[in-house]
Amino acid sequence: MRVASFNVFGIGGRDVGPAIAFAQGLVSPADPELRAIGFQEVWTAAQRDRVLASYCGSAPTETVRANVSIFRSGTGAWRALVPRVPAVPSMPLSSGLVLCVKGPVADSFFVRYRGGAIPDSLAHKGVLAALLAVPGEPRRAIVNTHMHDYSNDRFGSYRWSWLDTIVSCVQWINRNWNVRTLLLGDFNIDSIEAYRDSASANYRLYARLIRIGMGDGARWYDVNARVNAGSPVRTTRSVCIDHHLVAGETPAGASFAAHQTPASDHYLTVSRW
Secondary structure, three states: OEEEEEEOOOHHHOOOHHHHHHHHHHOOOOOOOEEEEEEEOOOOHHHHHHHHHHHOOOOOEEEEEOOEEEEEOOOOOEEEEEEOOOOEOOEOOOOOOEEEEEOOEEEEEEEEOOOOOOOHHHOOOEEEEEEEOOOOOOOEEEEEEEOOOOOOOOOOHHHHHHHHHHHHHHHHHHHHHOOEEEEEEEOOOOHHHHHHOOOOHHHHHHHHHOOOOOOOOOOOEEHHHHHOOOOOOOOOOOOOOEEEEEEOOOOOOOEEEEEOOOOOOOOEEEEEO
16 A cells, blocks of 8 residues: 655645646556545645545535545545634635545544644644545554644644644544554654754654554554664655654555655655555
8 A cells, every 4th residue: 555645835825736746646546556645734725626636536525524524526436634624814724634535434533733833823733534444455544634833843842732632633543443543744843853863852752753642662653764774764855754654553565755846845755565
């Protein structure tokens, strides 16, 4: 199977068409191995619709479930989940999240992060989760998120607090869905510095992230770090802040790729196993 994550840099209502086209060219919805791709910084309806057109098809219909909308075109295999959150100035879709999955969605939820510094505290960033139930495959929870920016969180206190929300979500998934889980997204926690400097805020945050919701000393399988022997590759020009974390299975023969494009300030990240 293959999963992907991409921060498309949609701030200010930018045209994300080139970024989405880049993703579609490398991780096509027609790829039989692709199961999910999580997008971040999809702030407007026009940006959302560009994602839907590429991964769901033409004229998708909306199904409303509590605080999540699920879009699907006819009987197509792909669904796109978008949190239902209040609009804020310049960001009508103020979570910035879209999660595209291939297969039936048995359940879903969105939980908002609280607190933080401006501008992050003004948005409705959070944790978006889907219970993917593909016939003939193990059920999986696919989680997409975009955490607090590191540039205005020097000591990591806001990101540490936001990790509390991920803890509660993971524990709920373990208790109620009891399935394999994938965490995808822009965590704004640099694993490169975490491996290099044990005195850094990134070390403390990353050490907690890879144990999030786990017990008995267990860790999440960080695909980038594991396949690169503890030297993760960059997911932007300078840092590694986009992560794919796997729990409930040990990916055999895993690979990780980060694809640079001028259409975004982040790389398209792709894992396969």
